[in-house]
Amino acid sequence: MPMPMSNVAPNADLHCHSNISDGTLSPEDVAARAHRNGVTLWSLTDHDEIGGQHRARAAAAALGMDYLTGTEISVTFLHKTVHIVGLGFDADDAQLQQGLADTRGGRERRARDMADELAKAGIPNAFEGALKYVGNPDLISRTHFARYIVETGRCADPHEVFRRYLAEGKPGFVPHRWASLKDAVHWITEAGGIAVIAHPGRYDFTPNEEYALFSEFKNHGGRGVEVVTGSHTVPEYQEYADMAREFDLLASRGSDFHDPTESHTDLGTLPELPARLTPVWEALTERVLRA
Known part of the structure; x- marks a missing residue:
């Protein structure tokens, strides 16, 4: 109470x-x-x-x-x-x-579009990689992609991932x-x-x-x-x-x-x-x- x-x-x-x-x-x-x-x-x-x-x-x-x-x-x-x-x-x-x-509801479509853009930037299989870090698949987000990209060794931490790939104007950014x-x-x-x-x-x-x-x-x-x-x-x-x-x-x-x-x-x-x-x-x- x-x-x-x-x-x-x-x-x-x-x-x-x-x-x-x-x-x-x-x-x-x-x-x-x-x-x-x-x-x-x-x-x-x-x-x-x-x-x-x-x-x-x-x-x-x-x-x-x-x-x-x-x-x-x-x-x-x-x-x-x-x-x-x-x-x-x-x-x-x-x-x-x-x-x-x-x-x-729109997060999965956005995530698949992000994965397509990241593939063009030389990061394949990002959607599947991000899913490994998702506790709730309905809430897949840029943060999950960032954790996967760190795992690949392309960036040192998620903050670098955002700066290089996921912020507005960068290769993996998709608006929602x-x-x-x-x-x-x-x-x-x-x-x-x-x-x-x-x-x-x-x-x-x-x-x-x-x-x-x-x-x-x-x-x-x-x-x-x-x-x-x-x-x-x-x-x-x-x-x-x-x-x-x-x-x-x-x-x-x-x-x-x-x-x-x-x-x-x-x-x-x-x-x-x-x-x-x-x-x-x-x-x-x-x-x-x-x-």
């Missing part, structure tokens, strides 16, 4: 991934790692998927961590892929489940049309949760484009933004704290952890949110699932 949180600020990590999407650890192992690193409020936010939520919740409870349901939805905005994190929703909501299923921003925000909010712009510093928008993203997001009912995240630099913490204040948005915090060796930031190791922000978890007190 949801219960009020204590007055002590939690060590919250509200953005990470398991092998239900493109992480490498099971939900239970992600929970255990978060707990070892001192996380007290946790959310598993797999890409376009909530199939691991009940397992994550049970693992968190067994370890004594408070839990918020989570997901990370891929949306297309101004011809770029943007991610919207949902927190504190009903994981059994039928509309949210169907929306995420529809969003996942995801959910609309409006739909993603509505699925989350109508399921009782709060929508959050994930790692806004990653999208390489112009200032006008970024302002349009924040404005449209808020107009659709979005309420939060990730300020402190493993995808941001220290100066960006302050930049997006300022954006949160300007747009009157709640502030979130999450490592974006995927794997013990690949991820820049481990679970639970981020600094606290900057001052004069309202943490997103304060607005979700009644949605927190207590240990």
